[in-house]
Amino acid sequence: MIAPSLLSADFARLADEVARVADADWLHVDVMDAHFVPNLTLGRPVVEAIQAVSPIPLDCHLMIEAPERWAPGYAEVGAGNVTVHAEACTGDPRDVASDIRAAGALAGLALKPGTPLERYEDVLRDFDTLLVMTVEPGFGGQAFMAEVLPKVRRARELVDTGHLRLLVEVDGGINADTIEQAAEAGADVFVAGSAVYGADDPARAIAALRAQATGAA
Numbered sequence: 001m002i003a004p005s006l007l008s009a010d011f012a013r014l015a016d017e018v019a020r021v022a023d024a025d026w027l028h029v030d031v032m033d034a035h036f037v038p039n040l041t042l043g044r045p046v047v048e049a050i051q052a053v054s055p056i057p058l059d060c061h062l063m064i065e066a067p068e069r070w071a072p073g074y075a076e077v078g079a080g081n082v083t084v085h086a087e088a089c090t091g092d093p094r095d096v097a098s099d100i101r102a103a104g105a106l107a108g109l110a111l112k113p114g115t116p117l118e119r120y121e122d123v124l125r126d127f128d129t130l131l132v133m134t135v136e137p138g139f140g141g142q143a144f145m146a147e148v149l150p151k152v153r154r155a156r157e158l159v160d161t162g163h164l165r166l167l168v169e170v171d172g173g174i175n176a177d178t179i180e181q182a183a184e185a186g187a188d189v190f191v192a193g194s195a196v197y198g199a200d201d202p203a204r205a206i207a208a209l210r211a212q213a214t215g216a217a
């Protein structure tokens with residue numbers, strides 16, 4: 001599955017930018033609060049407006065503090081998947097997953113590059129998606145961190161052996177040069193910002209990335 005990241009879109013033309021990636025599987029929406037990460041993007045009212053015009057499910061990646069307080073609200077406005085950062089949760093992340101699911105969305109857990117998967121292997125039984133960050137969260141256009149791939153491989157192994165039932169998602173620096181490595185490691189969902197919105201033809205870029213990932217997997 002290919003999930004273009006709206007972070008690389010033209011924020012002055014959001015409805016048009018959503019329409020340009022209608023061939024994708026999910027639309028990845030980065031919510032940043034200028035506290036958990038050093039960048040500020042958009043919040044629930046804008047997500048609700050995007051949801052109203054998006055033909056594909058929204059994949060909301062919350063890079064915010066106190067996700068337990070805010071995450072269910074994104075499910076309430078219709079997001080398909082709502083992901084919180086393990087590092088931002090003050091309590092048990094399973095409680096946030098339960099609240100997100102109760103509000104009608106899939107629940108995702110994100111791990112920064114330096115956060116070990118082992119610490120969350122049990123917790124992840126209560127999640128639908130695992131977002132493995134392949135850059136430090138905060139900005140688009142960064143270089144892919146191949147050193148994170150063992151975490152993707154371990155997650156794939158846990159899914160394939162039946163210990164976890166979730167989609168493995170990678171985010172950061174995914175493009176024509178890196179997507180095959182991530183697919184070989186076992187990712188199911190590929191977030192791509194600059195590689196899609198920076199292309200002359202985003203629909204063609206999505207198709208090409210999907211073909212590369214499918215071939216490598």
Ligand SMILES: O=C(CO)[C@H](O)[C@H](O)COP(=O)(O)O
Pocket residue numbers: 005007008028030061135136137138139140141142171172173174191192193194195
């Ligand atoms: O979460 C993110 C940054 O925190 C973005 O989704 C990610 O960086 C996508 O951008 P690009 O594909 O250009 O790296």
